[in-house]
Amino acid sequence: MTMMDTEIAISLRGVKLQQDKFTLGPLHCNIPRGMITAIVGPNGSGKSTLFRTLLGLEQVREGEVDVLGTCLSGQHDEGYKTRIGFLAENPHAHENHFTADEKAHFASLWYPSWDWERYRKLMRHFDVDGSMKLSKLSKGMRRKAELSITMAHDPELLLLDEPSSGLDPFAWKTMLEELTRYMEPGDRTLILSTHIMEEIRRLADYILFIYRGRILGLFEKDRLIDDWRMLVIQQSSTMHSNVELLQQTPGLQGLAESGPGLYRLEVNDPEQGEAYCRSCGFQILAVQRMELEDILSCLIRKEEARR
Amino acid sequence: MWLPIRIDEQRPEPLYHQIEVQLRGLIFGGQLTEGTLLPSIRELAVSLKCSAITVRRVYQDLESEGLIRTRQGTGTFVARVDAIVKDEHRLERAAEELEQAIEAGIQLHCSIEELQTIFHEIMVRRKEETGKEELI
Numbered sequence: 001m002t003m004m005d006t007e008i009a010i011s012l013r014g015v016k017l018q019q020d021k022f023t024l025g026p027l028h029c030n031i032p033r034g035m036i037t038a039i040v041g042p043n044g045s046g047k048s049t050l051f052r053t054l055l056g057l058e059q060v061r062e063g064e065v066d067v068l069g070t071c072l073s074g075q076h077d078e079g080y081k082t083r084i085g086f087l088a089e090n091p092h093a094h095e096n097h098f099t100a101d102e103k104a105h106f107a108s109l110w111y112p113s114w115d116w117e118r119y120r121k122l123m124r125h126f127d128v129d130g131s132m133k134l135s136k137l138s139k140g141m142r143r144k145a146e147l148s149i150t151m152a153h154d155p156e157l158l159l160l161d162e163p164s165s166g167l168d169p170f171a172w173k174t175m176l177e178e179l180t181r182y183m184e185p186g187d188r189t190l191i192l193s194t195h196i197m198e199e200i201r202r203l204a205d206y207i208l209f210i211y212r213g214r215i216l217g218l219f220e221k222d223r224l225i226d227d228w229r230m231l232v233i234q235q236s237s238t239m240h241s242n243v244e245l246l247q248q249t250p251g252l253q254g255l256a257e258s259g260p261g262l263y264r265l266e267v268n269d270p271e272q273g274e275a276y277c278r279s280c281g282f283q284i285l286a287v288q289r290m291e292l293e294d295i296l297s298c299l300i301r302k303e304e305a306r307r
Numbered sequence: 308m309w310l311p312i313r314i315d316e317q318r319p320e321p322l323y324h325q326i327e328v329q330l331r332g333l334i335f336g337g338q339l340t341e342g343t344l345l346p347s348i349r350e351l352a353v354s355l356k357c358s359a360i361t362v363r364r365v366y367q368d369l370e371s372e373g374l375i376r377t378r379q380g381t382g383t384f385v386a387r388v389d390a391i392v393k394d395e396h397r398l399e400r401a402a403e404e405l406e407q408a409i410e411a412g413i414q415l416h417c418s419i420e421e422l423q424t425i426f427h428e429i430m431v432r433r434k435e436e437t438g439k440e441e442l443i
Contacts, residue, residue, distance in 0.1 A: 183349045204358065288317070289316050
């Protein structure tokens with residue numbers, strides 16, 4: 001996949017950083033502009049650290065980070081941050097005694113594109129009372145207030161670290177509507193980390209898959225859904241055990257014996273894979289699309305086997 | 308607006324193809340008339356749980372076929388489609404569906420003669436049920 005610079009929101013080139021026991025990187029990827037990219041990965045795989053890196057809050061040991069055309073290495077203009085909206089994974093304790101409106105006031109001083117009208121609309125749509133202290137709000141209410149503040153300056157780049165945590169299903173639906181509306185002009189970029197597969201299904205164009213501090217891939221979501229299949233195949237009674245043959249299946253990603261002479265294959269080149277199994281004398285019992293979580297689990301298993 | 312498009316996860320055709328065929332069908336079938344405003348790319352993507360890349364591809368394909376047109380800033384609209392083209396499409400679609408049915412029969416090891424017999428029997432039954440001569 002090639003992209004022109006104007007189509008890239010974030011570029012990571014060999015980015016590496018070190019914390020006590022955790023190494024993030026080296027990361028290479030270009031995150032496209034105008035698209036929604038979901039960052040997915042097990043807990044502790046480096047999603048939040050990646051967000052902090054994009055905001056220049058982490059010391060980058062090696063490599064280069066470009067965000068909205070600003071290279072974060074060495075001396076750089078901090079102005080790019082006013083074009084970003086960031087929602088952290090956890091609320092900041094030092095803001096507990098502020099009301100949402102007070103926090104919004106501080107934000108309005110910092111962001112030149114701040115729009116009070118937009119802020120009030122978001123707060124109304126999320127049904128939050130802006131005059132309540134943040135500490136007095138329930139987890140979900142506070143999340144909705146923080147989300148409204150994060151989006152009120154209509155940032156070019158929206159970074160949301162597990163935005164839906166604590167939201168009830170109705171607030172979650174409102175959030176999807178607001179994020180869809182935010183993306184409508186076509187030049188906005190949304191990057192969100194999430195564990196909720198339904199959120200990825202509804203929102204994501206791309207999936208950035210992170211595992212143990214490394215990128216397992218940046219995938220176009222529909223390519224994953226279209227390309228990956230699970231094949232259930234059976235060997236005929238006259239055949240010898242043929243696992244070695246099956247290992248050669250084109251596009252093979254996972255292989256398990258699920259009964260005598262019965263195999264389950266995960267492939268990302270289904271047509272070739274199917275044809276190959278047939279030519280080896282196997283009977284195809286079923287061909288199924290795979291759920292996103294199964295595809296991602298398969299990628300993890302493959303990575304574990306490689307390590 | 309909401310479009311009656313359904314993605315069938317079990318069908319082997321790629322998502323963009325499934326959406327394209329159905330949207331084309333809605334236009335040719337007259338359910339979507341000239342000038343109808345279609346959902347934005349993002350809206351349709353969210354409602355179908357597919358990516359904006361896929362919907363953009365569908366819109367681009369249908370636009371190059373002259374079935375829809377995009378006006379900058381206002382949205383994507385259904386274009387004017389000739390009655391002759393619509394009719395051709397109707398027969399094309401029917402032929403495709405029949406072809407698929409025949410394919411299924413061949414998979415079940417039916418001979419051409421057997422399939423012809425089945426086809427004939429079904430037509431006779433339909434005729435009796437509806438009482439319409441012109442079906443045969």
